[in-house]
Amino acid sequence: MTYKVTEEGDTSTVFLDGEIDMDKTEGAKEVIFPLIDAGKNVNLNLSNVQYMDSSGISVLIESHQKALEKGTKLIVKDVSKSVLKVIMMAKLEQILNLE
């Protein structure tokens, strides 16, 4: 997994890349959580993530809940078809902010 972060005002956009599994979740958290802790709104762009398992889905849930606690917003953007299928299997399409 690789990533890139861009900043615009109080919003950070995190572009993740690759396959997100149990082996990559700590790396994803290390990128996303400090931004939420700093009070940023976070756009999580998943257009280049072609595979995500239950560990990756847990990172999305944890990030979403952390943002709610901090009073910021996490938006999951440009989800690839394969990852959207997994999000829908977990019945999270109405819980996460998807764009």
Added chain:
Amino acid sequence: MSTEVADTTNLSEKKDFLVRSSSLKDVRSFSREVFEKFKINEDLREELVLAIAEAAQNIVKHAYKDYPDTQDRMAVRISCTEKELEISFFDKGKPVEKSKVKHRAIDDVKPGGLGTFFIQEIMDSIKFKEGDKPWINNLVLTKKL
């Protein structure tokens, strides 16, 4: 990767992997190669890869929870007939307590507890067996084709 061909409609491939989270990408690659070779419907392939990776992840996370530096290996065997796909997992970790294998309530949204749910959603049957020596656990997943 070993190939066993019993007849033209019964194919089987088996491979073993070090029990580590870093092996999961290799488990997925193996599965994708086998599904391509077996000409499994493309729409079904990635779902099956997810189920296989979740089962392998459960071995790493649960059967070897207290042994992160183990040198043990786990094996995955994918067998296919015209009508059914059978995926078997073999490991030498802590014996599975079947009563404890359950997913979280799907409407209780919190991190974790989804791997087994995904396997149940994707596969038609899940059976935990005692492994024949030297294996301890043998999980068998099936899917009608």
